[in-house]
Each structure stands twice: as C-alpha cells, then as structure tokens.
Amino acid sequence: MTTTIAPQGRTELRRPDRTPVRVLVVDDEAPLAELLSMALRYEGWEVRSAGDGAGAVRAARDFRPDAVVLDVMLPDMDGLSVLGRLRREYADVPVLFLTARDAVEDRIAGLTAGGDDYVTKPFSLEEVVARLRGLIRRSGSAVAAGRSESTLVVGDLVLDEDSHEVSRGGQSIHVTATEFELLRFLMRNPRRVLSKAQILDRVWNYDFGGQANVVELYISYLRKKIDAGRTPMIHTRRGAGYLIKPGE
Amino acid sequence: MTTTIAPQGRTELRRPDRTPVRVLVVDDEAPLAELLSMALRYEGWEVRSAGDGAGAVRAARDFRPDAVVLDVMLPDMDGLSVLGRLRREYADVPVLFLTARDAVEDRIAGLTAGGDDYVTKPFSLEEVVARLRGLIRRSGSAVAAGRSESTLVVGDLVLDEDSHEVSRGGQSIHVTATEFELLRFLMRNPRRVLSKAQILDRVWNYDFGGQANVVELYISYLRKKIDAGRTPMIHTRRGAGYLIKPGE
DNA sequence: CCCGTGTCTGTGAATTGCCTGAGAAAGCTG
DNA sequence: CAGCTTTCTCAGGCAATTCACAGACACGGG
Numbered sequence: 001m002t003t004t005i006a007p008q009g010r011t012e013l014r015r016p017d018r019t020p021v022r023v024l025v026v027d028d029e030a031p032l033a034e035l036l037s038m039a040l041r042y043e044g045w046e047v048r049s050a051g052d053g054a055g056a057v058r059a060a061r062d063f064r065p066d067a068v069v070l071d072v073m074l075p076d077m078d079g080l081s082v083l084g085r086l087r088r089e090y091a092d093v094p095v096l097f098l099t100a101r102d103a104v105e106d107r108i109a110g111l112t113a114g115g116d117d118y119v120t121k122p123f124s125l126e127e128v129v130a131r132l133r134g135l136i137r138r139s140g141s142a143v144a145a146g147r148s149e150s151t152l153v154v155g156d157l158v159l160d161e162d163s164h165e166v167s168r169g170g171q172s173i174h175v176t177a178t179e180f181e182l183l184r185f186l187m188r189n190p191r192r193v194l195s196k197a198q199i200l201d202r203v204w205n206y207d208f209g210g211q212a213n214v215v216e217l218y219i220s221y222l223r224k225k226i227d228a229g230r231t232p233m234i235h236t237r238r239g240a241g242y243l244i245k246p247g248e
Numbered sequence: 249m250t251t252t253i254a255p256q257g258r259t260e261l262r263r264p265d266r267t268p269v270r271v272l273v274v275d276d277e278a279p280l281a282e283l284l285s286m287a288l289r290y291e292g293w294e295v296r297s298a299g300d301g302a303g304a305v306r307a308a309r310d311f312r313p314d315a316v317v318l319d320v321m322l323p324d325m326d327g328l329s330v331l332g333r334l335r336r337e338y339a340d341v342p343v344l345f346l347t348a349r350d351a352v353e354d355r356i357a358g359l360t361a362g363g364d365d366y367v368t369k370p371f372s373l374e375e376v377v378a379r380l381r382g383l384i385r386r387s388g389s390a391v392a393a394g395r396s397e398s399t400l401v402v403g404d405l406v407l408d409e410d411s412h413e414v415s416r417g418g419q420s421i422h423v424t425a426t427e428f429e430l431l432r433f434l435m436r437n438p439r440r441v442l443s444k445a446q447i448l449d450r451v452w453n454y455d456f457g458g459q460a461n462v463v464e465l466y467i468s469y470l471r472k473k474i475d476a477g478r479t480p481m482i483h484t485r486r487g488a489g490y491l492i493k494p495g496e
Numbered sequence: 497c498c499c500g501t502g503t504c505t506g507t508g509a510a511t512t513g514c515c516t517g518a519g520a521a522a523g524c525t526g
Numbered sequence: 527c528a529g530c531t532t533t534c535t536c537a538g539g540c541a542a543t544t545c546a547c548a549g550a551c552a553c554g555g556g
Contacts, residue, residue, distance in 0.1 A: 031328070176532060201359070201361040211534080214534060220515060220516060238424070238543075239512090243412075458544095459545075471504095486552090487502070
C-alpha cells in the first residue's frame with residue numbers, strides 16, 4: 001500500500017526581485033543549527049551559521065545579517081558577551097535568543113526589553129520562524145520578512161500572529177498554544193495537503209517523541225472550535241493528510 | 249558505484265532548449281537504485297547514482313544535481329551525515345529521503361522541516377517522481393521540472409497535486425489515494441496507451457504481489473467517478489492497455 | 497456466427513486510517 | 527498548595543479503502 005503524503009509547500013513566494021533577508025544562526029549543537037538553517041532557508045531567507053561566539057562575531061562582520069538567532073549557551077563565551085560584541089559594531093540587529101526552559105528567565109527578560117525576543121528549547125520550528133519574522137518586520141531593516149501583515153486570513157477565519165487571536169465570522173475563538181500553532185501552519189498553507197509527518201515536524205518541538213496521533217487529536221480539537229456548526233474548513237484527505245480551505 | 253547514462257527522451261520532449269534536470273540517486277541496494285534511475289531517466293531527467301555516502305558527496309561535487317534522492321540507511325554513514333555534507337557545500341539542493349515505514353518517527357523527525365520531503369519504502373515510482381517534481385518545482389533552482397503548475401489538465405478534467413482535488417467540468421469529484429495516483433499517471437501521459445504492467449509498476453508499490461487485475465478494477469472505479477454519464481475520457485485498447493484523452 | 501481471450505464489475509472480507517472519549521500527568525495561577 | 531488548563535497516551539469504534547474472487551460481458555479472428 002502506498003502512503004500518499006503531500007508535497008510540502010510554502011505560502012508566499014520568495015521575493016524574487018529583492019535581496020533576500022539574511023539570518024545568522026549561532027548554536028554549537030551542529031544538528032540543531034542544521035535543522036534551523038534548513039527551516040529558515042525554506043522560508044526564503046539566506047542563512048549563515050556559526051558554532052561559537054568568535055565565529056559569530058566574525059560571520060556577522062562580513063555577512064551583515066538582518067537578524068541573529070543566538071543560543072545563550074555557547075562553548076567559548078556566553079550569549080551575553082556575544083550580544084555585546086555584536087551590538088558594539090552592529091547596533092540595530094534584532095536577536096532571537098535560544099535558551100533552556102529553566103534557564104535564568106530574568107536575565108533574558110532584561111535583554112528582550114530592547115525589542116529582541118526569545119524562545120525556549122526545545123522549540124518548534126513554527127515558533128522560531130514566526131518570532132523571527134516578527135523581529136525582522138518590526139526592525140524594519142529589511143522591509144519585509146516575506147509578508148507585511150501579521151494576520152492570516154482564510155475565508156472568514158482570521159488569525160493574528162501578534163496577538164494570537166483567532167476569530168471566525170467576527171466571533172472570537174479561544175485556542176490553546178498548540179492549537180494556535182497548528183492552525184497557523186495550516187493557514188499558511190491553505191488548500192495544500194499537509195501530511196501528519198510534516199505537521200509534526202513543524203508544529204511540535206523538535207524533540208517530540210510521542211505518538212503521531214496527537215496530530216489527529218489536535219485536528220479534532222480545532223474542528224470543534226473552528227468548524228463547530230459552520231461549514232467545515234478543515235478537511236481530511238485520507239491517506240494523505242489535512243488541509244484548510246475556505247468553505248464554499 | 250557511480251553510473252552515468254545519457255538522458256533519455258520520452259513523452260513530450262522536456263525542455264528541449266534547456267539543460268536537463270539533474271538528479272542524484274543515493275541508495276546501497278543496487279536493484280532499487282537501478283529501478284529508480286530508470287524511472288527518473290524516463291522522466292527525461294539526467295541521473296547519476298551512488299551506493300554510499302562518500303560516493304554521494306563525490307558525485308554531487310562534479311555532477312551538481314538539482315535534486316537528490318537519498319536513502320537514510322547507508323552502509324558507511326547515515327543519511328543525516330550525508331545530508332550535512334551535501335548541504336555544507338551545496339546549500340540549497342532539495343532532498344527526497346527514502347526511509348523504512350517504521351523508522352519515520354525518529355530518524356526523519358525534522359528532515360522534512362526544511363522543505364525537503366520523504367517517501368517510505370516500499371514506494372511507488374509515481375510517488376517518487378511526483379514528490380521529486382514538487383521539490384524541484386519549489387526549489388526554483390531549475391526553473392521547471394517539466395511544468396510550472398501543480399495542476400494537471402486534460403479536457404475538462406482537472407487534477408490538483410497540492411490539494412489532491414479532482415474535478416470534471418467544474419464539478420468536484422472525490423477519489424481515494426490509489427485512484428488519485430492512477431489518475432495522475434494517466435493524466436501525465438494523455439493520449440498515450442499505458443499497459444497494465446506499466447501502470448502496476450508505476451502506481452503500485454514496487455513490492456506489490458497481488459493480482460494484475462487490480463488495475464482493471466481501479467480503472468473501473470475511476471470510470472464510474474469521472475466518466476459517469478459524460479463523454480468517456482478513459483479508453484481501453486484491448487490487448488494493449490488504457491489511455492486518457494479529452495472527449496471530442 | 498462462434499469461441500476464446502481479455503476485460504468489466506458486483507460482492508464481500510480483511511485491513512487500514514481516522515476520530516474521539518476518558519483519564520493521567522504536567523503546568524499555571526492565585 | 528488547590529484548582530483549573532493544557533498536553534498527551536491509550537484504546538474502542540466506525541467507516542473508508544483495498545483487494546481477491548468469480549461470473550458476466552465484449553471484442554475480434556476464424
């Protein structure tokens with residue numbers, strides 16, 4: 001039997017005429033840096049990566065990134081020193097920190113005051129991409145991180161990536177964090193079948209080791225909230241995956 | 249092992265003016281690599297193959313493929329290391345992973361996140377070709393893998409490979425996963441007789457051991473769905489096979 | 497016009513894939 | 527720390543799908 005899984009797609013095209021957004025990834029865990037780079041390239045961004053603080057500073061110098069993804073735990077110097085050096089010569093670049101969940105929240109909190117942001121490890125790729133997009137959009141250094149709006153619209157369904165608000169037909173709907181990310185991923189790929197594996201890859205944390213049927217479960221949750229009563233927008237393609245599209 | 253065989257024409261002449269799409273196949277099971285290579289050449293692509301990771305990296309260097317088909321289980325290094333090396337010197341090449349069905353959960357996690365894709369063994373050739381086509385189309389490195397749209401059209405029959413939707417004369421038609429693949433194969437070869445053996449080879453998994461009359465059965469299913477009432481588009485050539493063409 | 501081979505299709509059984517309720521565990525909030 | 531929310535596992539149940547089988551049918555050569 002053939003498992004049919006949909007090809008993967010991106011929502012928007014890739015600003016073919018503009019110089020691409022440049023992102024520097026700084027993390028000493030190679031596989032993680034690799035994973036991030038792949039995901040960010042897929043967003044149409046140009047990516048360079050460095051494995052330590054010294055390398056980061058060097059790379060920043062000639063790469064001149066529009067944003068930096070920075071692990072706060074690095075072998076040679078800690079993230080804060082790296083940040084200091086980056087800022088010294090390159091004041092405005094927005095930074096997305098990667099930090100362990102239990103790590104000193106306060107220090108990070110202070111840092112993000114400047115308009116930077118952070119995500120805790122383990123993260124989901126959707127999360128990182130979304131935050132980065134927000135940072136770049138707000139920094140304005142590169143005019144667009146692929147889209148100018150922070151709102152996704154499919155039919156009468158609206159999702160605001162900034163406020164995390166969802167509404168259908170004007171009526172506000174409460175969704176949990178996971179539901180939100182799943183819905184965002186679906187809405188960024190409207191009318192495109194997304195396989196359970198793809199969804200798992202993007203929406204769940206990279207170290208998630210659970211059952212693939214969480215996806216089914218959350219689809220079920222979303223349907224109860226989004227499609228309840230109304231014309232269904234979330235559709236199952238048996239043997240292939242799920243897709244969202246406006247009701248007729 | 250590195251085999252090079254000249255690209256081979258077929259169906260419509262693919263991009264006669266352009267340099268052909270180049271695909272690198274990496275698999276240590278020789279018969280499988282052979283099967284794949286043949287199928288891909290048949291698509292009009294230029295194929296090279298390698299049997300291990302080292303060979304893959306070497307081949308990539310001078311062959312500069314537009315896409316790579318990569319078995320995640322290789323004798324010398326695992327697929328991830330190969331991927332790493334390929335990416336290091338050749339960042340944007342899209343990769344289609346081949347993986348055992350049950351290995352999906354752990355090893356593949358994260359791989360498809362970057363826009364790559366995968367199929368599980370045993371696969372159908374139709375599946376592999378379709379995925380590869382999608383990857384190449386989206387990567388944009390080679391502008392066209394034969395077509396720019398994700399939609400196949402024959403007469404008033406339309407099949408969308410992204411949404412997995414089929415419609416005739418504007419009326420939407422539900423098809424199952426197998427029906428979808430069969431129809432896709434027919435529509436990709438309009439007005440051309442396809443033998444039952446060919447269909448079995450392309451649409452069913454390569455290890456399918458069943459009765460050859462499943463093809464007849466599924467043709468029958470498709471006819472009920474797409475030809476019902478209307479001018480028939482699926483025709484039988486007794487003793488030869490089937491073909492699809494627009495009604496008069 | 498008849499027969500044989502090749503094709504079509506109804507029936508039904510086994511399998512697979514999906515949905516969802518119940519509840520355990522972990523996280524948050526006040 | 528108690529109570530509420532959220533995430534996730536597990537397992538039962540249902541429905542769609544796949545496929546084998548076998549008899550009916552149709553085409554075309556003689």
